[in-house]
Amino acid sequence: MATVTAPAPGRRRRTPLARREARWAYLFLAPWIVGFLVFYAGPMIASLWLSFTEYDVINPPEYTGLDNYRELMSDPAVARSLGNTVYYTALHVPLVMVISLGLALLLKRVGRLQGFFRTVFYLPVMTPAVAVGILFLLLLNTQDGLINRALGLVGIDGPSWTTDPGWVMPGIILMSLWSLGSTVIIYLAALQNVPRDLYEAASIDGAGPWARFRSVTLPMISGALFFTLIVNTIASLQMFTEVYTMYFGNRETQNTFNSDAASFYVIHLFQEAFQFLHMGFASAMAWLLFVIILIITLIQVKLSNRFVYYEGEDK
Amino acid sequence: MTAAVERGAAPPVPGIPPARPTVPRSAAGEGRRPVWQRVLFVAALVGAAVIFMLPFVWLVSASLRPREYVFAPGFLPVPFAPENYAEAWSAVPLLTWFGNSVVVGVAAAAAVTLSSAWVAFGFAYFRFPGRSLLFGLVLATMMLPFAVTMIPTYLIWSDLGLTDTQVPLWAGNLFGSAFYIFLLRQFLLSLPREYFEAARVDGASYPQLFWKMAFPLIRPALLVAFVFEFKASWTDLLKPLIYLRNEQLYTLPRGLKVVLDRFGYGGEQQWEIVLAGSVLATVPMIILFFLAQRHFVEGIATTGRKG
Numbered sequence: 333m334a335t336v337t338a339p340a341p342g343r344r345r346r347t348p349l350a351r352r353e354a355r356w357a358y359l360f361l362a363p364w365i366v367g368f369l370v371f372y373a374g375p376m377i378a379s380l381w382l383s384f385t386e387y388d389v390i391n392p393p394e395y396t397g398l399d400n401y402r403e404l405m406s407d408p409a410v411a412r413s414l415g416n417t418v419y420y421t422a423l424h425v426p427l428v429m430v431i432s433l434g435l436a437l438l439l440k441r442v443g444r445l446q447g448f449f450r451t452v453f454y455l456p457v458m459t460p461a462v463a464v465g466i467l468f469l470l471l472l473n474t475q476d477g478l479i480n481r482a483l484g485l486v487g488i489d490g491p492s493w494t495t496d497p498g499w500v501m502p503g504i505i506l507m508s509l510w511s512l513g514s515t516v517i518i519y520l521a522a523l524q525n526v527p528r529d530l531y532e533a534a535s536i537d538g539a540g541p542w543a544r545f546r547s548v549t550l551p552m553i554s555g556a557l558f559f560t561l562i563v564n565t566i567a568s569l570q571m572f573t574e575v576y577t578m579y580f581g582n583r584e585t586q587n588t589f590n591s592d593a594a595s596f597y598v599i600h601l602f603q604e605a606f607q608f609l610h611m612g613f614a615s616a617m618a619w620l621l622f623v624i625i626l627i628i629t630l631i632q633v634k635l636s637n638r639f640v641y642y643e644g645e646d647k
Numbered sequence: 648m649t650a651a652v653e654r655g656a657a658p659p660v661p662g663i664p665p666a667r668p669t670v671p672r673s674a675a676g677e678g679r680r681p682v683w684q685r686v687l688f689v690a691a692l693v694g695a696a697v698i699f700m701l702p703f704v705w706l707v708s709a710s711l712r713p714r715e716y717v718f719a720p721g722f723l724p725v726p727f728a729p730e731n732y733a734e735a736w737s738a739v740p741l742l743t744w745f746g747n748s749v750v751v752g753v754a755a756a757a758a759v760t761l762s763s764a765w766v767a768f769g770f771a772y773f774r775f776p777g778r779s780l781l782f783g784l785v786l787a788t789m790m791l792p793f794a795v796t797m798i799p800t801y802l803i804w805s806d807l808g809l810t811d812t813q814v815p816l817w818a819g820n821l822f823g824s825a826f827y828i829f830l831l832r833q834f835l836l837s838l839p840r841e842y843f844e845a846a847r848v849d850g851a852s853y854p855q856l857f858w859k860m861a862f863p864l865i866r867p868a869l870l871v872a873f874v875f876e877f878k879a880s881w882t883d884l885l886k887p888l889i890y891l892r893n894e895q896l897y898t899l900p901r902g903l904k905v906v907l908d909r910f911g912y913g914g915e916q917q918w919e920i921v922l923a924g925s926v927l928a929t930v931p932m933i934i935l936f937f938l939a940q941r942h943f944v945e946g947i948a949t950t951g952r953k954g
Contacts, residue, residue: 353773353775354773354775354776356773356853357772357773357774357775357778358769358775360765360766360769360770360773360853360857361766361769361770361781363762363765363766363821363822363823364762364766364785364822364823364828365781367762367819367821367822367823368784368788368822370803370822371796371800371819372788372791372796374799375796375800375803376791376795376796376799378798378799379795379798379799382798382799389802389805438688438691438692441688442692447940449696450944451937451940452700453695453696453699454936454943454944455700455933456699456703458878458932459882459929460881460882460899460900460903460928460929460932461882461884461900462884462900462903462904462925462928463706463903463925465907466903466907466911466921466925467702467705467706468702469907469911470717470718470918470922471702471705473718476718477718478701478705510699510702517944517947518947518948518950521947521948559950566792569792570794572884572885573883573885576884576888577884577904577907581904581908582907582908598794601794602885602888605797605798606801606888606889611798614798615798617794618792618794618795618797619795621792621794621795622791622792622794625790625792626790629790
């Protein structure tokens with residue numbers, strides 16, 4: 333079928349008409365090009381430069397060479413926040429993927445009520461992150477929270493999720509699992525696109541349910557698995573709102589132990605930038621984050637080449 | 648869009664390839680399974696659904712109980728205390744924040760939808776030197792963490808004297824956004840080119856092609872972009888945290904954070920006010936989802952498929 337894309341190159345030379353067309357093309361692209369220069373390229377260069385300076389907004393930036401980066405490497409607060417963030421990501425992402433796949437497999441088997449259950453799993457995603465933070469601050473309450481009440485019913489003495497430094501992070505991960513609905517929907521769409529004859533062929537070859545899952549389902553949805561791995565990893569390395577709502581931004585509660593245990597990288601960065609006005613240092617932090625995300629994504633892409641199966645000639 | 652379909656010019660749903668028809672469900676599969684498997688299946692499904700819904704039930708019911716009963720066991724709002732909402736209403740300018748969120752959300756969503764569609768048309772219709780390079784650059788911006796550009800962007804708005812206004816919360820959207828440009832381009836690419844060329848022959852200008860033809864034809868995709876961005880704006884805390892000082896300008900999430908700090912642990916633990924505010928911030932999103940369910944599901948599924 334013919335599409336909007338212009339005819340193949342070579343069919344015509346750069347005629348006046350083609351040049352006129354190109355002019356129009358750039359006119360359509362103009363907003364994005366302006367936006368790219370003003371809100372991406374320019375700020376990237378500026379923040380890279382700021383990362384080599386000391387800058388408090390009031391006085392002009394002062395060049396300090398690699399000082400910020402040296403400090404970055406030796407600052408225990410940065411190390412703490414980075415460690416917490418990596419810990420969170422390492423647990424959150426696999427848990428989200430496994431649970432979402434389980435839910436999507438359940439949903440796939442539901443008949444007429446599929447839409448209803450899909451909505452049930454997706455509605456938490458619609459809840460504003462601040463409200464999620466507030467809600468879980470109370471659900472995780474040690475004495476009266478719903479979660480410890482439920483644990484009590486099965487005879488477990490629930491931990492102090494929001495006040496015991498060792499339990500703050502598991503509590504946050506628990507909260508994060510409530511909002512996995514987008515991943516469920518992506519998996520469900522992928523599962524429904526697996527051709528039925530593949531399962532039938534596998535069954536005829538004597539494959540049991542587990543073998544069918546391993547050698548039909550997983551390869552056929554590996555593209556979706558890979559996509560959610562990357563997207564969820566990038567997002568969780570930048571976790572901010574829910575945790576900031578729960579444990580930060582409030583003088584009375586912030587100087588307690590739990591703000592340390594709940595310190596995430598972007599939260600620490602935000603505070604360095606906008607509370608302590610260490611704009612240069614915060615810029616260095618941002619660039620370190622960017623490099624970390626790039627490296628992790630590259631590794632994941634490399635791995636995916638080995639495990640992801642692309643149907644047909646697509647890619 | 649209807650007109651186009653009648654003329655047989657456009658595919659029934661522009662953009663997203665129709666998903667393969669789903670396997671004829673339950674009837675075929677479930678009936679043959681042993682009973683214990685079916686029981687296990689229903690138990691797992693219903694159990695998961697209950698776990699996901701209980702936080703909502705608790706939130707709404709606790710917001711309707713008097714302060715001393717917020718943490719009381721059970722899921723019923725007894726004793727019933729709807730006056731919590733009036734109390735919250737008079738304690739903080741909830742209505743103002745609500746209005747601010749609507750204004751900022753509509754501005755952000757309309758700006759990003761219009762500009763992204765305009766740019767996407769440029770990428771989909773025209774062939775010009777540097778097209779794939781530029782489109783690669785569009786996609787690359789999705790990888791960039793917000794934190795990298797956050798500080799210089801703040802300095803720009805600060806130099807323009809626009810901090811402590813709501814402008815920085817939406818004006819950046821006037822220049823298109825990578826995710827939506829990508830999404831809308833996919834839809835535009837599925838429209839038949841002959842259709843546009845016929846209009847060119849009839850003397851239509853390029854902006855007319857965009858406004859009169861492309862724009863109405865991709866309306867479902869435009870709605871996807873609009874509802875996604877409206878939700879993103881409605882739930883955003885970081886930007887209001889950076890730019891807004893004046894409480895009268897706060898959006899709901901920013902206001903809700905103040906409510907928590909002032910009445911929650913920071914205050915006298917008046918959780919009924921905090922909860923009522925949380926419900927008020929959440930309900931519009933739930934309604935939005937039910938109004939635009941198809942668009943949300945379609946948008947998410949598309950992103951996954953293109954990955």
